Structures are given as C-alpha cells and as structure tokens.
Amino acid sequence: MRVTIDKSRCIAAGQCVLNAPFVFDQGEEDGIVILLKEDPPPEQEEHTRRAARLCPAEAIKLHD
Amino acid sequence: MARVVIVGASVAGVGVANELRRLGHAGEILLVDGQDHLPYDRPPLSKAVLLGEEADAGLPFHEAAHYAGIGVELVLGRAAVSLDAATRTITLADGTRLRGDAVVIASGARARRFPAGLAEGPVWTIRDLADAHALRRQLRPGMRLAVVGGGFVGAEVASSARKLGLEVAVFEAAPLPFLRILGPTVAAELAALHEGAGVALRCGITVDRISRHGAAQRLHLSDGGSEEADLVVAGLGCLPNVEWLEGSGLPLVNGVVCDAFGRTGVDGIFAAGDAAAWFSPLAGRHERHEHWTAAREQARIVAAAIAGTEATAWEAFVPYFWSDLHGRRVQVLGDTAGAEEVSFAHRDEARGAFLVEYRHGGRIVGVAGCNAGARTMRYLAQLAPAAAEAA
Missing domain, CATH: 3.30.390.30 (FAD/NAD-linked reductase, C-terminal dimerisation domain)
Incomplete structure (x- = not known):
C-alpha cells in the first residue's frame, strides 16, 4: 500500500492521527497533515484505511 | 437500481455522492445546483479568494473527471424550485422534473442581509463564489472598510482586508465577538488578535442604519455616534435555503426537520448540511449546524442510511471548526x-x-x-x- 496526501484539501480535523498515529502526524501550528510513512507496514494497513475513510476532507489517497 | 437526486452541490451534497459510491451504491446519482460552477469549497472565499490567491486555494472539491469517473451526473446552473414529496420529484427552474428513489436536500444557506430599507448604499455579503469575486474587486489599499457583525465570516473578511492594506472597523453587538460560543477568556484573546492587527473593534454597539455621505457611507450607531466607511460588509450569519420546499409538506422549522439520521419523516427524503435541522439526542432538540465538518459528517450518515449500511451515530460526532485570523x-x-x-x-x-x-x-x-x-x-x-x- 502506498499513501499520498493532498495538503490543500486538509482541514486539520485530526481523524488521521486519531486512527493511524504511526502513519500520520499534524503540523505543530496549523495542524495540517504530515505523512510519516508513505508505505505503511502491513500491520498498519487497516488503521491507514480507516484514516482515509474517515478523513472528512478526503485528503488521503491510498494506492494498492 | 435506486436513483438518488441530491439538491445542492456543496460539502453535504458532494459528500453524499462520494460516500454513496464508496459504499458501493450502483444506481444513478444526480447532483443538482443552481450555480454554474464545478462544485467548490466555501472556506477559502473569505480568505484566499479575497486575497487573490484563489488558484492555490483548492477551491473545486474535484475536477470534472472525478464526477465522470465515479458516475455522478452534475446538473448545474438550474436551481431546484419545488419538491413533490409524495412522488419524490424535484422541479428545476427550467421546468425539468427529476424523480428520485431517494432525494437528499442539501440546499444550504444564504447570508442574512442587512435590512435593505435601512441602508442607502450597497452592503456586501459573502457566501457564494460570485459574492467573493465581487467583493474582491472592491477592495483597495487605504480604503475604509466597515464590517457589521463580528462572527467568523466578518472576522475573516476583516483579516483579509487588513492584509490588503485597508483600514478596518468591526461592529459587534455583544460585549466581545465570539463571547457566546467561546466564552470570555478566548473571546478576549481573539479580540486582542484583531487589535494587534490594527482592526478597530467596536463592541456592544449595533448599526441602526446606513446613509450615503458623498461617495462614502455613514453608519449610524446605537450609541448615537456615527462612522464613515468606503465599503460596508455584513457578517450577520445565515438563513437556511428552504423556501423552495414550502408547500412540499416537509416539516420546516429553521431548516428541514430531521431525525438523527437525516430522515425527514417522508420515506426516501433526507436532508443534510446547513439547510437541515437534525435531532440531537444529547441536546434533546433539533439543531441546525452551520459548520463544514457537521455537513460532511451528516453526508456520511445520510449516505449510509440510503445504502442501508451502518455508520457511526450522529451523537458520537465531535463538533469541529477552524478559522484563519491575522x-x-x-x-x-x-x-x-x-x-x-x-x-x-x-x-x-x-x-x-x-x-x-x-x-x-x-x-x-x-x-x-x-x-x-x-x-x-x-x-x-x-x-x-x-x-x-x-x-
């Protein structure tokens, strides 16, 4: 699985960090998404999928 | 397969369409809007669009290819003018009739205007892309801008205008802006932000009427004083777009009255976003939400209800909003x-x-x-x- 993010769509709602904290972080000041792992390990895939599904801004794209 | 007609192509409407496809809904989806633009996001209107940085603002939710790719038909430039609830049939401004097995009302809200009879000159509001473009053309460095209403839209207009080099005064009826929703501690912090950026904040005061004063306008204030401005913008909140539903039989009380799943009580008719007043199980009453994330979450719940799948309950939603000020x-x-x-x-x-x-x-x-x-x-x-x- 490969992950890409669209920072221009991000609204800093924090669902990604809540659901997949090893894959995503947020900017200290603006809260905008920071991608920690472009290729999450298999044990993080389910969390990453949930993060992508729950991102209200649809700013996370998964490429299987 | 079920055909879904969605009225309104903003956060809620586009969200329902995307979620339905994600959940595997195979029937037709029509997304109707009175505006003729590719569906776009509103938060940048009072920020990047006013600042002339629109190209980088991520304004359209998606390119046209996205809708074609997931099989969502855009019906743009023709507003919905009525609904026949019994047959779930929408009539558009040009007389076209669209029948849905499910209908989603996401017709949003419009800016509350300064009372026309009380203003001689133009009072600008900002809600649609056309409003933002029109206002942007007016903003010139050195001009005096008066913002009536200190809420987030007014505050963002003030912030953008300061950045563009205008002199800005904000008139707020309460003792401080944001006092009711954020309390005195944070309201004072945000007032300090305004003042630090050179915004003249006039609180505990209302603008009773606005008269012409040469090329400028004069704001007559509740304390008996007056202020002059070259431009006046009203940020007085918004009103749900539900007039087109009068006569449909749907319950309308400050929005379309719905349960906590967006169901209106008429089979197959749902509402989401700024036009909808959802039942809040926690508050025990119907509430209309005007925030981006609430509209997006309602879209997720309505799509699940149409698709017949499970979704997290509305009462589990944590309200969230953001603003960019100075x-x-x-x-x-x-x-x-x-x-x-x-x-x-x-x-x-x-x-x-x-x-x-x-x-x-x-x-x-x-x-x-x-x-x-x-x-x-x-x-x-x-x-x-x-x-x-x-x-």
Whole structure:
C-alpha cells in the first residue's frame, strides 16, 4: 500500500492521527497533515484505511 | 437500481455522492445546483479568494473527471424550485422534473442581509463564489472598510482586508465577538488578535442604519455616534435555503426537520448540511449546524442510511471548526459554549500560540487552540472515545 496526501484539501480535523498515529502526524501550528510513512507496514494497513475513510476532507489517497 | 437526486452541490451534497459510491451504491446519482460552477469549497472565499490567491486555494472539491469517473451526473446552473414529496420529484427552474428513489436536500444557506430599507448604499455579503469575486474587486489599499457583525465570516473578511492594506472597523453587538460560543477568556484573546492587527473593534454597539455621505457611507450607531466607511460588509450569519420546499409538506422549522439520521419523516427524503435541522439526542432538540465538518459528517450518515449500511451515530460526532485570523490558525473542538470552567493548558507567546480547555462537571468537553494545531487535535481521542471505537 502506498499513501499520498493532498495538503490543500486538509482541514486539520485530526481523524488521521486519531486512527493511524504511526502513519500520520499534524503540523505543530496549523495542524495540517504530515505523512510519516508513505508505505505503511502491513500491520498498519487497516488503521491507514480507516484514516482515509474517515478523513472528512478526503485528503488521503491510498494506492494498492 | 435506486436513483438518488441530491439538491445542492456543496460539502453535504458532494459528500453524499462520494460516500454513496464508496459504499458501493450502483444506481444513478444526480447532483443538482443552481450555480454554474464545478462544485467548490466555501472556506477559502473569505480568505484566499479575497486575497487573490484563489488558484492555490483548492477551491473545486474535484475536477470534472472525478464526477465522470465515479458516475455522478452534475446538473448545474438550474436551481431546484419545488419538491413533490409524495412522488419524490424535484422541479428545476427550467421546468425539468427529476424523480428520485431517494432525494437528499442539501440546499444550504444564504447570508442574512442587512435590512435593505435601512441602508442607502450597497452592503456586501459573502457566501457564494460570485459574492467573493465581487467583493474582491472592491477592495483597495487605504480604503475604509466597515464590517457589521463580528462572527467568523466578518472576522475573516476583516483579516483579509487588513492584509490588503485597508483600514478596518468591526461592529459587534455583544460585549466581545465570539463571547457566546467561546466564552470570555478566548473571546478576549481573539479580540486582542484583531487589535494587534490594527482592526478597530467596536463592541456592544449595533448599526441602526446606513446613509450615503458623498461617495462614502455613514453608519449610524446605537450609541448615537456615527462612522464613515468606503465599503460596508455584513457578517450577520445565515438563513437556511428552504423556501423552495414550502408547500412540499416537509416539516420546516429553521431548516428541514430531521431525525438523527437525516430522515425527514417522508420515506426516501433526507436532508443534510446547513439547510437541515437534525435531532440531537444529547441536546434533546433539533439543531441546525452551520459548520463544514457537521455537513460532511451528516453526508456520511445520510449516505449510509440510503445504502442501508451502518455508520457511526450522529451523537458520537465531535463538533469541529477552524478559522484563519491575522495569520493565526484558530481551531475549536467539542462543546465550548456554556462550559463551567475555562483554563489555559498551554501558552507560547513567541509562536502566538495558546490552548484553552473547557470543562463541565470536571470533565473536558471542548478545547480552543490558536497556532496549536497538533496539540489541539490530540484532544479528539478523549472527546470522542465512542466515535473512535465504533468506526
């Protein structure tokens, strides 16, 4: 699985960090998404999928 | 296969279409809007669009190819003018009739205007892209701008105008802007932000009428005084677009009255977003929400109801909104109105950052942060344990 993010769509709602904290972080000041792992390990895939599904801004794209 | 007609192509409407496809809905989806633009996001209107930075603002939700790719038919430039609830048939401005097996009302809201009879000159509002473009053309460095209403739209217009070099005064009826929703501690912080940026904040005062004064306008104030301005913008909140539903038989009380799944009580007819007043099981009443994330969450719940799948319940949603004021990012999470206890959890003057916790009965019920994005959103887990579990 490969992950890409669209920072221009991000609204800093924090669902990604809540659901997949090893894959995503947020900017200290603006809260905008920071991608920690472009290729999450298999044990993080389910969390990453949930993060992508729950991102209200649809700013996370998964490429299987 | 079921055909879904969605009226309104903003956050809620586009969200329903996307979620339906994600959930595997195979029937036709029609997305109707009176505006002739590719569906676009509104938060940048009072920020990037006014600043002339529209190209980078991520304004359209998606390119046209996205809708073609997932099989969503855009019906743009023709507003819905009526609904026959019994047959779930929408009539458009040109007389076209669209029947749906499910109909989603996401017709949004419009800016509340300054009473026309009380203003001789133009009073601008900002809600649609056309409004933002029209206002942008008016803004010139050195002009005097008066903003009537100190809410977030007014505050963002003030912030953008200062950045463009206008002189700005904000007139707010309450003792401070944001007092009711954020309480005195954070309201004072945000007032200080305005003042630090050179905005003249006039609180506890209303604008009774506006007269022409040469090429300028004169605002007549409730304290008997007056102020002159070259441009006047009203930020007086918004009203739900539900007039087109009068006569449909749907219950309309400050929006389309719905249960906590967006169901109107008429089979197959749903409502979401600014036009909808959903039942809140926690508050025990119907409430209309005007925030981006509430509209997006309602879209998720309505799509699941149409597709017949499970979704996290509306009561598990943690309210969230953000604003960009004078170069700072403000974020508010949870329920901050009417908290018993308000205290600073973090403060970093050098970064212009603070974080305030709101407690009720000893429990944290909300937070408000400024330039503290990561820190603020870390509270999501404790504010939404139920949501995190159920998703």
